[in-house]
Amino acid sequence: MSEVQEYSGVTVTDAAALRAKTFLQNRGSGIGLRLGVKTTGCSGLAYVLEFVDELNADDEVFESNGVKIIIDGKSLVYLDGTELDFAKEGLNEGFQFNNPNANGECGCGESFNV
Amino acid sequence: MALLQIAEPGQSAAPHQRKLAIGIDLGTTHSLVATVRSGQAETLADEQERHLLPSAVQYSQDNTIVGYKAYENAAHDPKNTIISVKRFIGRSVEDVLHTWPNLPYEFASECAQNVQIKTQQGIKNPIHVSADILASLRGRAEKTLGDEVTKAVITVPAYFDDAQRQGTKDAAAVAGLDVMRLLNEPTAAALAYGLDSGQEGIVAVYDLGGGTFDISVLRLSRGVFEVLSTGGDSALGGDDFDHALADAVATQLGLSESDKKRHYRALVSAAKRAKEALSEHDTAVLEIDSDEFAAVEISREQLQALIQPLIQKTIRACRRALKDADVSKDEVVEVVLVGGSTRVPAVREAVETFFAKPPLTSIDPDKVVAIGAALQADILVGNKPDTDMLLLDVLPLSLGIETMGGLAEKIIARNTTIPVAKAQEFTTFKDGQTAMMIHVVQGERELVDDCRSLARFTLTGIPPMAAGAAHIRVTFQVDADGLLSVTAMEKSSGVSADIQVKPSYGLEEREIAGMLKDSMSNAKQDMQARMLKEQQVEAARVLEALNAALSVDADLLSAEELANLQQQMQVLENVAANADIDAIKVAIENVDKASQTFAERRMDKSINIALAGQSVEQI
Numbered sequence: 001m002s003e004v005q006e007y008s009g010v011t012v013t014d015a016a017a018l019r020a021k022t023f024l025q026n027r028g029s030g031i032g033l034r035l036g037v038k039t040t041g042c043s044g045l046a047y048v049l050e051f052v053d054e055l056n057a058d059d060e061v062f063e064s065n066g067v068k069i070i071i072d073g074k075s076l077v078y079l080d081g082t083e084l085d086f087a088k089e090g091l092n093e094g095f096q097f098n099n100p101n102a103n104g105e106c107g108c109g110e111s112f113n114v
Numbered sequence: 115m116a117l118l119q120i121a122e123p124g125q126s127a128a129p130h131q132r133k134l135a136i137g138i139d140l141g142t143t144h145s146l147v148a149t150v151r152s153g154q155a156e157t158l159a160d161e162q163e164r165h166l167l168p169s170a171v172q173y174s175q176d177n178t179i180v181g182y183k184a185y186e187n188a189a190h191d192p193k194n195t196i197i198s199v200k201r202f203i204g205r206s207v208e209d210v211l212h213t214w215p216n217l218p219y220e221f222a223s224e225c226a227q228n229v230q231i232k233t234q235q236g237i238k239n240p241i242h243v244s245a246d247i248l249a250s251l252r253g254r255a256e257k258t259l260g261d262e263v264t265k266a267v268i269t270v271p272a273y274f275d276d277a278q279r280q281g282t283k284d285a286a287a288v289a290g291l292d293v294m295r296l297l298n299e300p301t302a303a304a305l306a307y308g309l310d311s312g313q314e315g316i317v318a319v320y321d322l323g324g325g326t327f328d329i330s331v332l333r334l335s336r337g338v339f340e341v342l343s344t345g346g347d348s349a350l351g352g353d354d355f356d357h358a359l360a361d362a363v364a365t366q367l368g369l370s371e372s373d374k375k376r377h378y379r380a381l382v383s384a385a386k387r388a389k390e391a392l393s394e395h396d397t398a399v400l401e402i403d404s405d406e407f408a409a410v411e412i413s414r415e416q417l418q419a420l421i422q423p424l425i426q427k428t429i430r431a432c433r434r435a436l437k438d439a440d441v442s443k444d445e446v447v448e449v450v451l452v453g454g455s456t457r458v459p460a461v462r463e464a465v466e467t468f469f470a471k472p473p474l475t476s477i478d479p480d481k482v483v484a485i486g487a488a489l490q491a492d493i494l495v496g497n498k499p500d501t502d503m504l505l506l507d508v509l510p511l512s513l514g515i516e517t518m519g520g521l522a523e524k525i526i527a528r529n530t531t532i533p534v535a536k537a538q539e540f541t542t543f544k545d546g547q548t549a550m551m552i553h554v555v556q557g558e559r560e561l562v563d564d565c566r567s568l569a570r571f572t573l574t575g576i577p578p579m580a581a582g583a584a585h586i587r588v589t590f591q592v593d594a595d596g597l598l599s600v601t602a603m604e605k606s607s608g609v610s611a612d613i614q615v616k617p618s619y620g621l622e623e624r625e626i627a628g629m630l631k632d633s634m635s636n637a638k639q640d641m642q643a644r645m646l647k648e649q650q651v652e653a654a655r656v657l658e659a660l661n662a663a664l665s666v667d668a669d670l671l672s673a674e675e676l677a678n679l680q681q682q683m684q685v686l687e688n689v690a691a692n693a694d695i696d697a698i699k700v701a702i703e704n705v706d707k708a709s710q711t712f713a714e715r716r717m718d719k720s721i722n723i724a725l726a727g728q729s730v731e732q733i
Contacts, residue, residue, distance in 0.1 A: 023152040049118045092257065093117060096116075
């Protein structure tokens with residue numbers, strides 16, 4: 001039996017995949033999107049969403065809906081099972097993390113607890 | 115749940131510290147706001163998916179309406195609805211009334227330095243009106259980005275002077291925006307196409323809007339865009355195409371003058387729709403909103419023939435602008451199209467034929483300026499790695515101060531990249547002079563009278579000293595927006611005075627071009643005038659010093675010597691009033707010779723006084 005924990009990775013919704021591909025194409029370069037967490041913000045942890053030009057040693061690469069998602073080993077603990085969605089709220093639009101690990105958000109939703 | 119955007123690698127911001135910044139194209143007829151999201155610059159739409167905001171503000175009794183609604187209301191409430199306010203910014207009422215004698219507005223005063231319009235909501239100046247437009251765009255950006263937005267880059271025409279730039283900045287401050295930089299419109303368009311990282315050389319920006327035409331010739335070198343020349347026509351645009359087509363159709367339908375007058379608005383808007391359709395199709399049907407008239411089919415060729423004379427007018431302006439910039443057509447590496455009217459195929463063809471290369475058209479010409487501003491804002495606010503170079507701008511005209519004799523001493527030369535600070539030392543002209551007037555001027559000419567006066571201030575409290583002994587350091591500082599502050603400081607005492615230049619009236623683009631041209635065509639004359647003035651100032655200085663000395667020590671000279679010296683001084687005074695440079699030089703030399711003995715005796719006298727009562731050993 002393996003001692004390495006198996007991760008299910010993250011999934012990307014159709015809407016998010018469409019936008020992600022467009023943004024990557026417009027940018028002209030980049031392997032995919034980095035999802036991550038960092039310890040900051042009013043509720044403990046905050047999400048990171050960035051373009052990726054090169055991989056780091058501890059990066060895991062997933063692919064969902066034709067989009068490469070890159071997550072570093074530490075962040076994966078907090079993000080495993082997350083669905084990346086793209087949503088509109090009035091004039092505002094952007095990416096959303098539907099994270100099963102999160103169990104508390106600050107009012108703004110930019111940071112969360114696990 | 116917050117909606118997130120994709121950041122550049124390593125540039126993710128902490129929550130509530132997202133670096134938001136917008137680019138605003140504050141236009142004469144329309145304005146736009148754009149921002150960079152997930153690495154992509156895009157203009158932001160309102161709830162009805164409209165990207166343009168008409169630059170119109172209606173001040174009715176109890177509310178302020180901005181945009182489409184105000185524009186529609188302008189017809190029945192012209193007094194309280196201010197449209198195209200950009201024309202008035204930084205200009206005097208006199209200036210505005212002179213250029214547009216038929217404005218529907220009621221001005222608070224007809225001789226004031228600033229335009230003030232009486233509305234139902236009280237007096238509004240162009241800064242208020244522009245601020246309301248900017249605030250509306252800021253509100254749209256905040257709704258779209260879901261957070262407070264305060265950082266902005268705002269574009270202005272390349273020919274805007276300091277007053278107009280300061281007015282724009284003031285309006286932004288009223289709207290709660292922190293202007294990181296004012297950017298020249300043609301530069302913004304070039305940035306939108308990424309030309310700043312492209313091939314160095316000449317870029318021409320052809321901007322044909324609804325009512326105005328601008329051509330700008332820029333030079334890109336080492337990442338800096340320099341405006342070499344601007345030209346255009348402030349009363350030529352796409353609206354003129356509509357009128358040309360409307361007139362032709364009226365003739366074709368056999369409309370009487372009175373019929374034509376009665377239906378002119380409907381006719382023009384039908385012509386506008388047909389023109390727009392002809393940008394996509396070979397033929398279009400011109401339908402007037404009235405049952406009285408038959409629909410008319412128009413072909414692209416017909417429209418082309420009608421508007422050709424207007425297009426050729428813009429091409430002539432392009433030729434002039436290249437000539438003013440002293441560059442040839444084949445030096446132009448890129449041509450950028452800006453303004454909705456550049457969608458007309460005949461315009462594109464004419465531009466392509468003239469410059470002998472296809473213009474850049476991939477970005478919507480209505481949005482390209484705002485997109486360039488947004489890209490610049492994104493860099494300035496710090497969302498890009500430091501390796502991305504910051505764009506610099508240059509001064510359009512030299513800045514300097516007036517020196518004795520009405521000469522303009524340039525402190526910062528034109529085309530210097532900004533921000534910049536430069537200092538120069540000046541001194542007093544008279545013994546015991548305790549104050550100095552600093553007159554700040556802008557322009558290329560040698561004489562102050564031919565330059566534009568920007569501001570005056572006085573440095574007082576200079577300790578009394580002999581003429582020429584004081585060291586007064588005058589520092590000119592131009593910030594990143596092209597705004598000037600001038601400081602004068604007397605070095606021994608540290609007394610200083612300063613001024614921020616917010617000049618009282620505006621310059622037109624023609625005038626700037628005119629000022630530049632004058633400086634070249636009058637270069638020789640100006641040099642002569644400068645040399646003459648210098649000799650005259652020298653003569654005045656010599657006479658001043660001698661008179662001061664004579665009033666104390668005239669007794670050192672015999673009556674004959676005194677008479678001789680006074681005669682030579684009289685000659686100099688007479689000669690200095692004329693324009694013969696060499697004669698003044700000779701007269702100065704003669705006075706110098708005639709006063710030699712006097713100077714020696716004064717020297718002896720002062721040494722004697724200094725030595726009086728001291729023994730030889732003591733010295």
